[in-house]
Amino acid sequence: QTITLRMSNYLPPMHGFTADFMKPFAAELESRTNGAVKAEIFDATTAFGKTERQADQVRAGVIDIALGLNGIPRDRFPASSIIEMPFLVENAGSGSKALWTLYKEGALGTEYDDFHVLGLMTHHGGLIHTVSKPVRTLQDLAGLRLRTPSPAVSAMLEAAGASPVGMPPAAIYENLQKGALDGVVTTWDLVGAIKINELIKYHTDARAYVAGFHILMNKKSYEGLPADVKTVFDDMTGDNLVAKMGGWWDKWDQRGREDAIARGNEIIELDETARNQWRAELEPMINSYLDGLTKLGVEDPQKLYARAQELVAQFDAA
Amino acid sequence: MTNEWAGLIGFAAAMIMALLRVPVAIAMGGVGVVGVLLMMDWSSATYVMANLPFEAISPYGLSVVPLFIFMGVFASYSGLSENMFKGIVAFVGHRPGGLASATVGACAVFGAISGSSLATSATMGRVTLPEMERHGYAGSLAGASVAAGGTLGVLIPPSILLIIYALMTEQSIGVLFAAAMIPGLLAAGLYIASIQIQVWRNPALGPPTQRHSWAERWRAFLQMWDAMALIVLVIGGIYAGLFSPTEAAAVGAGGAILLTALRGQLKARILREGMLETASITGMIFMILIGAALFNFFIETSGMTQALVNWITNAGFAPITVILLLLVFYVVLGCFMDSLSMILLTVVPAYTVVTGLGYDPIWFGVLLVSVVEIGLITPPVGMNLFVIQGVAPNLSLASLSRGIVPFVLADFVRIALILMFPALTLWLPRVLALG
Amino acid sequence: MSDSSNGLARPPGNPGVAALDAAMKRVTSFLAVIGMSGLVLAIIVVVWDIVWRRIGGRSMIGTVDLTELSVVAAASLSIPYAFAHGRHVTVDLLTNALPGGATRLLDIAAAFGAAVLTAFLLWLSYGRAMEVWSYGDVSQDLAIPMIWYWALLLFGLAASVVVCLVNLLVLATANWRRHDE
Numbered sequence: 001q002t003i004t005l006r007m008s009n010y011l012p013p014m015h016g017f018t019a020d021f022m023k024p025f026a027a028e029l030e031s032r033t034n035g036a037v038k039a040e041i042f043d044a045t046t047a048f049g050k051t052e053r054q055a056d057q058v059r060a061g062v063i064d065i066a067l068g069l070n071g072i073p074r075d076r077f078p079a080s081s082i083i084e085m086p087f088l089v090e091n092a093g094s095g096s097k098a099l100w101t102l103y104k105e106g107a108l109g110t111e112y113d114d115f116h117v118l119g120l121m122t123h124h125g126g127l128i129h130t131v132s133k134p135v136r137t138l139q140d141l142a143g144l145r146l147r148t149p150s151p152a153v154s155a156m157l158e159a160a161g162a163s164p165v166g167m168p169p170a171a172i173y174e175n176l177q178k179g180a181l182d183g184v185v186t187t188w189d190l191v192g193a194i195k196i197n198e199l200i201k202y203h204t205d206a207r208a209y210v211a212g213f214h215i216l217m218n219k220k221s222y223e224g225l226p227a228d229v230k231t232v233f234d235d236m237t238g239d240n241l242v243a244k245m246g247g248w249w250d251k252w253d254q255r256g257r258e259d260a261i262a263r264g265n266e267i268i269e270l271d272e273t274a275r276n277q278w279r280a281e282l283e284p285m286i287n288s289y290l291d292g293l294t295k296l297g298v299e300d301p302q303k304l305y306a307r308a309q310e311l312v313a314q315f316d317a318a
Numbered sequence: 319m320t321n322e323w324a325g326l327i328g329f330a331a332a333m334i335m336a337l338l339r340v341p342v343a344i345a346m347g348g349v350g351v352v353g354v355l356l357m358m359d360w361s362s363a364t365y366v367m368a369n370l371p372f373e374a375i376s377p378y379g380l381s382v383v384p385l386f387i388f389m390g391v392f393a394s395y396s397g398l399s400e401n402m403f404k405g406i407v408a409f410v411g412h413r414p415g416g417l418a419s420a421t422v423g424a425c426a427v428f429g430a431i432s433g434s435s436l437a438t439s440a441t442m443g444r445v446t447l448p449e450m451e452r453h454g455y456a457g458s459l460a461g462a463s464v465a466a467g468g469t470l471g472v473l474i475p476p477s478i479l480l481i482i483y484a485l486m487t488e489q490s491i492g493v494l495f496a497a498a499m500i501p502g503l504l505a506a507g508l509y510i511a512s513i514q515i516q517v518w519r520n521p522a523l524g525p526p527t528q529r530h531s532w533a534e535r536w537r538a539f540l541q542m543w544d545a546m547a548l549i550v551l552v553i554g555g556i557y558a559g560l561f562s563p564t565e566a567a568a569v570g571a572g573g574a575i576l577l578t579a580l581r582g583q584l585k586a587r588i589l590r591e592g593m594l595e596t597a598s599i600t601g602m603i604f605m606i607l608i609g610a611a612l613f614n615f616f617i618e619t620s621g622m623t624q625a626l627v628n629w630i631t632n633a634g635f636a637p638i639t640v641i642l643l644l645l646v647f648y649v650v651l652g653c654f655m656d657s658l659s660m661i662l663l664t665v666v667p668a669y670t671v672v673t674g675l676g677y678d679p680i681w682f683g684v685l686l687v688s689v690v691e692i693g694l695i696t697p698p699v700g701m702n703l704f705v706i707q708g709v710a711p712n713l714s715l716a717s718l719s720r721g722i723v724p725f726v727l728a729d730f731v732r733i734a735l736i737l738m739f740p741a742l743t744l745w746l747p748r749v750l751a752l753g
Numbered sequence: 754m755s756d757s758s759n760g761l762a763r764p765p766g767n768p769g770v771a772a773l774d775a776a777m778k779r780v781t782s783f784l785a786v787i788g789m790s791g792l793v794l795a796i797i798v799v800v801w802d803i804v805w806r807r808i809g810g811r812s813m814i815g816t817v818d819l820t821e822l823s824v825v826a827a828a829s830l831s832i833p834y835a836f837a838h839g840r841h842v843t844v845d846l847l848t849n850a851l852p853g854g855a856t857r858l859l860d861i862a863a864a865f866g867a868a869v870l871t872a873f874l875l876w877l878s879y880g881r882a883m884e885v886w887s888y889g890d891v892s893q894d895l896a897i898p899m900i901w902y903w904a905l906l907l908f909g910l911a912a913s914v915v916v917c918l919v920n921l922l923v924l925a926t927a928n929w930r931r932h933d934e
């Protein structure tokens with residue numbers, strides 16, 4: 001008797017979430033269980049592809065496995081949001097491992113208690129992409145209207161005197177084209193996917209922030225797996241899954257970056273001194289964000305932040 | 319019975335219910351709910367459907383719909399649209415069908431801004447239908463001109479459908495916008511040609527007014543200042559980067575209220591009547607959106623669309639036959655499904671096969687968006703026809719359905735031209751050196 | 754604007770029902786005006802944001818959240834109005850060919866179907882709204898509790914159920930004979 005697992009994510013089917021994670025995962029699962037387990041994949045073109053519902057539909061048991069964004073709906077995973085602090089994570093590999101280690105250590109509290117967690121992830125440090133005004137220093141941000149990916153980045157932009165604007169990815173291109181936005185704070189991955197290098201001239205590689213992602217499974221679906229399948233499943237998830245994430249983001253970011261270089265766009269590298277200086281100037285904003293987390297039920301945000309810094313440094317060095 | 323057949327049966331059931339006087343939104347929603355409950359387990363079905371009404375009315379991008387309707391209603395109450403029409407009459411009224419042709423042009427401009435077929439038909443219908451009626455135009459021609467004109471906005475950039483196609487297939491939004499420009503203008507031109515042929519055959523459809531002297535035209539033009547100011551504000555603001563296309567709707571609505579006040583028309587009674595009229599059109603459209611969301615989920619669950627696309631693409635037909643069958647499929651599907659859902663459900667398999675056959679992905683995107691819009695105006699069931707009927711209740715759907723036929727034929731001519739001459743889409747992006 | 758132009762034809766019937774019908778129309782008109790006032794607020798917020806970012810160089814974060822809230826209000830509160838005034842689009846192609854009795858039965862069936870569907874959607878949305886409430890979900894920029902958005906939809910659907918039931922009552926008790934003559 002075959003088991004069919006329903007897997008979902010919120011991006012278009014050509015994105016790596018489906019192409020590099022879900023499809024190969026399903027294929028490997030099927031072959032390693034000799035066809036006992038198959039997977040059906042739902043993406044943004046389906047009713048199960050809504051960004052804000054990925055975790056909920058797993059909890060409801062409508063979907064067995066989902067990849068979602070920690071920040072949407074906001075404040076669902078407040079302890080995990082620590083990893084999104086400005087200038088904390090540069091690299092998807094160490095960011096993912098650090099967040100995953102925090103989870104395994106129990107430092108993230110109870111926020112994933114309803115789920116069987118298969119993995120946690122961050123992307124590579126995001127950039128500031130601008131149309132006509134290069135951002136070389138923190139001061140250059142003043143007065144710019146920038147599309148923000150998350151409340152944490154909004155706070156950072158406001159602290160620097162920029163105007164954060166929230167809007168769906170589908171609206172970015174024409175707002176840049178019409179001049180209603182001066183730029184976007186995001187990954188190379190999204191820049192490549194929505195082809196905004198056609199409009200963007202400057203990329204400030206500040207590695208300023210990351211977003212957190214979860215890959216969650218319904219508890220009952222997991223517990224219902226036969227013992228031999230469970231063994232295969234455990235081997236394909238957790239540490240082994242998290243280990244793949246750095247390489248995935250290298251691949252997903254590559255297209256946007258190479259396209260920018262090919263077009264002769266200027267990539268402004270921010271050295272470690274500059275990053276440290278930005279981070280120091282944003283200290284008050286970081287502290288007030290951490291204080292806010294207490295209200296959302298996070299026990300000791302400062303301690304969690306310190307531990308996250310430690311882990312990131314440890315995995316960066318490895 | 320397989321789910322795919324259930325999908326076809328549900329499609330027919332919704333159509334029959336609508337023909338038996340069940341409100342269209344209720345017919346679609348009812349078939350959607352029952353169909354999903356029959357095909358899917360209770361908890362999954364209710365879980366997804368519990369989100370659909372909220373998601374149907376809450377997206378930010380939809381804010382243009384009530385706001386532009388608001389603008390149209392107040393433009394009409396304040397006498398803005400009447401003055402605007404006096405100007406149009408002075409310049410083109412003496413030509414047979416001139417007002418209908420001018421309306422198509424205005425729909426193209428308005429649609430280009432709003433990017434929404436429903437908002438365009440509702441707003442322009444509210445503004446232009448009473449004026450055309452006053453000048454003796456047949457309701458069938460006037461209503462059909464607006465219903466057809468409403469579809470132009472989706473092709474003339476900016477266009478949310480082109481954006482969705484671009485995102486799902488990883489094409490450039492900028493290139494697609496450029497590629498759709500000429501086909502969009504071609505569509506408007508063909509609609510106007512269709513109007514001219516109709517009034518040439520039957521002058522009673524769009525009788526000419528008396529010819530105006532240049533002095534009269536100049537005076538009428540000056541009287542249009544406030545309407546022109548509003549248009550310049552909305553369009554100019556978008557192109558100057560002062561505000562986004564979505565925000566333009568709020569600016570336009572605010573401008574219409576302001577001008578109503580400046581003309582001393584903003585009395586409590588007018589405000590209340592204008593609000594109630596905006597509410598009745600808004601309520602009608604959003605209830606249809608809720609019904610359509612439930613119906614679309616049913617069609618998605620049935621797998622009917624995917625199965626049909628797979629059949630068309632795997633039956634071993636010649637490439638051009640595949641394209642033609644896909645076009646027929648989209649026109650038929652368009653009876654009940656909204657354009658966005660149709661594209662989402664089918665774009666990936668259709669795109670993969672069509673580009674696999676060697677066709678250009680940009681060309682196919684423009685063709686696809688052109689053809690899914692035709693379903694909005696094909697009788698007896700087409701969203702734009704319903705919207706016109708909602709705005710002009712005395713116009714029967716029967717006469718509207720008769721009036722729309724020449725416009726549907728104009729669409730077929732356009733599709734044929736895009737098929738035969740790929741340069742119509744591919745030339746402009748190349749000249750602009752995009753991509 | 755004619756109330757009986759499409760959808761429900763309303764011949765005079767039982768005076769009590771007629772009074773109920775009139776009261777329902779007044780209430781839905783009131784709701785519609787409130788919903789549209791939400792739209793006016795959205796206009797003010799957006800225009801203020803545009804002006805402020807040109808003059809002040811800063812923009813209000815959260816214009817999107819407020820616009821969405823006002824559109825949810827406008828849509829939710831205008832749907833019952835459209836039901837009450839028979840403005841939901843009905844296809845009239847076959848009407849003339851059918852005998853009056855058949856049309857009447859079809860209209861009663863349609864009103865019943867509308868009542869059942871809106872009630873089912875109300876029940877579904879209520880469940881999801883309670884879930885949204887229990888998670889304490891808030892809007893993305895301004896952190897407005899999402900339950901406010903949902904409450905507007907629930908209110909609009911509940912009002913629609915009541916309106917559909919009154920419509921059903923009006924149709925069932927209508928004095929059809931006089932109307933047919």
Ligand code: NA
Nearest residue numbers: 430433471476
């Ligand atoms: Na458009």
Ligand code: NA
Nearest residue numbers: 653693696699
């Ligand atoms: Na149709």
